[in-house]
Amino acid sequence: MPKSNHRLSAIGQKIKKGFQAVGRFLFVRTEHAHSERFEKVVDVLNRYAVLFHIALSLSIVFVVELISRRSVLSALNFIRIHPLAYLYNSFIVFASLMLVFLFRRRGFFRVLITSFWVLLGIINGCILSNRVTPFTYTDLKCVSDLLSMTNTNYFTAQQATAVVFGFVIFILLMVALFIKGPRYQGKKHPVAYPLSVLAVLFIGIPAATSAATNTHIVDTYFYNIAQGYEDNGFIYSFSSSVVNRGMSKPETYSKETIDTIENQVNTQVAKTKSSKPNIICILLESFVDPEELTYLKTNKDPISFYHYLEDNYTSGYLTVPVVGAGTANTEFEILTGMSMQYFGTGEYPYKTILKQTDCESIASDLSKIGYGTHVVHNNGGNFYSRANAFSMMGFDTFTSKECMNITEFTPNGNWAEDAILVNETIKALDATEGSDFVYTITVGTHGDYPKQPILDNPEFVVTGANSEESANQWTYFVNQAHKTDLFIQNLVTELDKRDEDTIVVMFGDHLPTMGLTNEDTVPGDIYKTKYQTWNNMGLEKQDADLYAYQLLASVTDSVGIHEGTIWKYHQNELANNEAKLDRDAYLNGLENLQYDLLYGDRFAYNGEDLYPATEIVMGIDEVVIEKAQRFEISNALMLTGSSFTPWTRVYVNDSRVDSVLVDGKHMRISLDDVEDGDVIQMKVLGSSNSVFRVSNEFVYDDPTVEDTETTEE
Incomplete structure (x- = not known):
């Protein structure tokens, strides 16, 4: 045999022996594997386990907050400003650590439980580095969507590989700990230990939670989810997103309540004649008017047509339920007239209730009076489970990116350019003979906004940003916003050529992920975007600030369309706004209607299913x-x-x-x-x-x- 082969064989034997040695060290349990000093430490931990768990719980919460907030000072401020919330978060961790008393491998389960909470904190920190809203349980339902979107702003293929590799290493170490780790040798109390654990989990946690919420140590609803996590702590907030899903039954919910609301609305809403115009609703992804930012300046106006619409047609501020991310939740409010504030923390109805229940929407209501209803979106049809959700909401067709021959992409390479949506929107209008409702979703101004300059000689340049990286991001954004402005102008030009009454409404779903604060925006609220309209019907300009769930009620009211359970309810509120109706009573009525249609007995429909899901057709x-x-x-x-x-x-x-x-x-x-x-x-x-x-x-x-x-x- 050649010497080279002998050498290779010897190297192979050494590698094999090396792996065998590592395997024996990690995975083969031997007697007297631990030193006497180690055994003494384990004995002390077992003897004072409860005290150790208290200290460990306090430490875990601090570490999780440190990772989530990415700042020692911020984590310490949380403890200083919200000490009782910090202790309550620690009690949740302490309760989970009680589970170790059910097993002899206490060390293994302590490490496992500790790793679980720290891992959640790491995930939250990673998510917050890419968007404003923190990690919630419902995000887990979007994992399948994200896995189909490698090499985007969400994660790269290399990052995904690193995560998988790290997870495999963690599993191997945990297996080794399970095999090689110490075992509790003392007497196990078959009744006392389980009873203690059950008491903490099923009596202590509910009692502590009730006390904490009743005394406002922690909140039960986060209008601003990012601020809610900041004030209440990650562990409580994430746990709340796990257990607090769907809608709770309102205390006033009954058939009599719904009948009273319905009778009042049907009496007060005017039945003006409608011309049944085409209605085009456009979601402008992550869109913000640069002039709405207090510190940013541009060398020239990048969205001049948008400003022309603002000056000549109805417009205003729109309060949306999310910031930085969560497009589907603003979309849900827009299309259904329902409010996200009644759902669980961080919930996406598209991923929960609409998986099993059909839902009245602007599409199903307009279909009742002869409209064709369409969605056009230059991104994936399954993202946010939209294909299913739009079916549940009664749309006829959905043209997603898969049904488009897309050839132009944004400079960051992640998203399709919006120009293709002009022809696709017109195509949807041409698909039917009568009036149409077309919901068009853009994506051109979506992040990731590159921190390095990737545009050669950009037409629009910004000043006022607090760093070079921020200036590069905003330069990229405003140049993409200009393309969106061109898309709007070109679409309106094509619509104006048609001999059909048409009204267009467009809105920003949330502000871009740029770390904006209330002080950075002209309205002083990062949950406010803007909406603009256009029409060829000579409608009077009537500016108004609205909530997202009111927008299409306002639009349909302006053209004399009074259809739909919740739309008529909103129209009644908007018509009487000058009378300053009791907002608490208004929201209570909305909550009751919303619960009735999604979770209740559907008293508003006399118990029937009036708006079944459609067999949605993908593409035109x-x-x-x-x-x-x-x-x-x-x-x-x-x-x-x-x-x-x-x-x-x-x-x-x-x-x-x-x-x-x-x-x-x-x-x-x-x-x-x-x-x-x-x-x-x-x-x-x-x-x-x-x-x-x-x-x-x-x-x-x-x-x-x-x-x-x-x-x-």
């Missing part, structure tokens, strides 16, 4: 295969047709084959993947390979194969 255009052409030299089969997109996949006899998109009308596959008589079909796929659209079945006729019947003749 049919995907069609028209012909196939062989190219022997390149061993390719060119498929010609229409409505091909980057998310269109080719199937031969129902088995997926590799394909290359040439353009919207041509797709190429290998000749090796198809034979004479095979059935070729195309499918438009969303995330997790969900099928959004299916083409016709095209039977391949290979011209090189001789026709047997013709030969026999």
Whole structure:
């Protein structure tokens, strides 16, 4: 055998022995594995376990707050300003540590429980580094969405790999600790220990929580979720997001309450005649008017058309339920007229109640009077479970990015440019004969906003930012905002060409993730964005500041449309706003209606399901295969047709084959993947390979194969 082979064999043996040694050290339990000093420490910890748990709980909460706030001073300030909230958070951790008394491997379970809380804090710190809103239980329901969005502002493929690697190492160390770690050798009390644990978990926690909430040591509802986490502590706040989901039944909820609200609204809302105009509602992702920021200046106006609309058509401030992230919750308020304040901490109704219950919305109400209802969005159809949610809300069609032939992306490479939405919105209007409601969602001004300059000679330059990195971020943002402004202008220009009454309303879903504070904004409130309108009907300019859940009630009221349970309720409030109605009574009525429609007996519908989910159609255009052409030299089969997109996949006899998109009308596959008589079909796929659209079945006729019947003749 050559010497090199001997050398390699020897190296291989050494590596093998090394792994075996590590394995024995970590995973093979031996007698007298621990030193006498170590055993004494373990004995002390067991003897004074409760005191040790108190100290450990206080330490865990401090570490979690330190990680979440990313500042020692901020963590210490939390303890100084909210000492009782700090102690209550510590009691939650202490209660969880009581579980170790049920096992002999107490050290293992202490490390496991400690790691659990610290890991949650690390996740929260990472999330807060990318957005303003903290980590909640409902975020876990978005994991599948995020996994389909690598190399975006949420996380990179490298970061995902590092997380997986770190998790594997942690699991291996925990397995080693389980095997090699100390075991409690004292007498276990079969009754006393379990009873003590149960008493703390099921009596102590509820009693402490009731006392803490009744004395306002901690809050039961966070209007500002970010501030709520700051004031109440991460561990209580996250735990609240786990147990406090859905809506609680209002104390005043009853059939009589709902009947009274309905009778009052039906009596007071005017029944003016409507021209049933087209209604275009546009969500402007992370959009803020640069002039609304107190410290920022631009060399020239990047959103001049937006300001033209503000000067000439109805506009105002819009109070939204989120900041920095959580688009789906502003969207939920806009489309349903319902308020997020009655849901659990950090909840996304799209991910919870709308998974199982249909929901009256502006789409279902306008459908009742003959409207076609459509959604257009240049991002994934499954993100935030939108395809399901829009079905539950009664939309007819949903054109997501998978149904668009997107070729232009933002400079950061993460998102589609908004220009494509002009044609897609017009296409939705053309899909039906009558009036339409089109909900268009932009994405061009979405983060991540690069801290390094990536634009060559940007047209719009900012000054006033507090750092070079911030200036780069705002320069990127305002140049993208200019593109959004062009999209709005081009869409309005196309709408103005049509001989159809039309009203457009556009709004910012939340402020961008730039660390903005109330003092940084002109209205002094980071939960206020702006909305603008346009119409070709000569409607009077009537500026008003609104809540997100009131916006479409105001728009439909302005054109004489009075449909829908909650919309009429809001219209009644808006019509009587000058009378300064009791806002508490107004919100109590909204809470009762909202609970009735989503969780209650649907007294407003006489117990019936008046707005069932629709069989939503993904996209407007049919995907069609028209012909196939062989190219022997390149061993390719060119498929010609229409409505091909980057998310269109080719199937031969129902088995997926590799394909290359040439353009919207041509797709190429290998000749090796198809034979004479095979059935070729195309499918438009969303995330997790969900099928959004299916083409016709095209039977391949290979011209090189001789026709047997013709030969026999």
